[in-house]
Amino acid sequence: MSNLKVVKELKFWVLAIAAALITLHLHLTWRSDNTELLSTSFLFWLAVSSLLWKKRDTLNLESGVFSSFFGASLIILVLIKSLHLSNSVSFLRISPFISLLGLCLLASGLKGLRQYWQELLLLAFLAIAQGWILLIGDISIFTAKFAAFVLWILGFEVSLQGVFIILPKGSIEVYSGCSGIGLILQLLGLAFIILVMVPTNLTKKILLPFVAVVLGFAVNGVRVALMAVLVALSHQQAFEYWHTGDGSLIFSTSAVLIFGLFCHFMVLKTVKLQS
Known part of the structure; x- marks a missing residue:
């Protein structure tokens, strides 16, 4: 042979x-x-x-x-x-x-x-499992603070006690599973794929992971703020939809699309123009 x-x-x-x-x-x-x-x-x-x-x-x-x-x-x-x-x-x-x-x-x-x-x-x-990152540090407190800040900006009467976001007619606790680590890892993964497959300069190598972390954290924080409002309004069915139902997928999909557009215009389009 x-x-x-x-x-x-x-x-x-x-x-x-x-x-x-x-x-x-x-x-x-x-x-x-x-x-x-x-x-x-x-x-x-x-x-x-x-x-x-x-x-x-x-x-x-x-x-x-x-x-x-x-x-x-x-x-x-x-x-x-x-x-x-x-x-x-x-x-x-x-x-x-x-x-x-x-x-x-x-x-x-x-x-x-x-x-x-x-x-x-x-x-x-x-x-890199989500649980391994949680062993390094839990960001739930920061997620709660950001969500409370979003609600305050929108005019809600909100207070914060640790990871509890408290509104006049209800409150929610931000667990580690809702801290946004999953979405951050997902966007970081997309950034890592682009960095490995596409030649980039040092600035973009730093910028892409930074934007992935900030965007993932912010989008999830807005989702947590929405769930706090739904609990305060006693809309349990709507809360479940945005918490564990298809609504949670809408936020993650939106974050991926926004980050994908950012990568296209900031990295991929630049590479095409240079070539």
């Missing part, structure tokens, strides 16, 4: 395994009912697939016995864990990185990992 035929067969099997792993991960994420993670995972897999497709003809596909065994073991580990998954968000975030690392070792060995540094870096970012 010629070397060319072996390489073609290896490419086919690696592609088939990759497609199966991506499908499995997206399916499990969809079953977890974590919409933010599902949309973020889809974007990251799309970016990784695009990067790999561009360099498909220049990849060195040579792997040793140890590297192939280790890579296959990582993939098997992901598959076994997936069979016994019980809504583990941490696993859903880290499994894409483990899967890609296993595929890279299987296809190119330890020496060939440098070819995939961009893709591995992207999925390493995805592995």
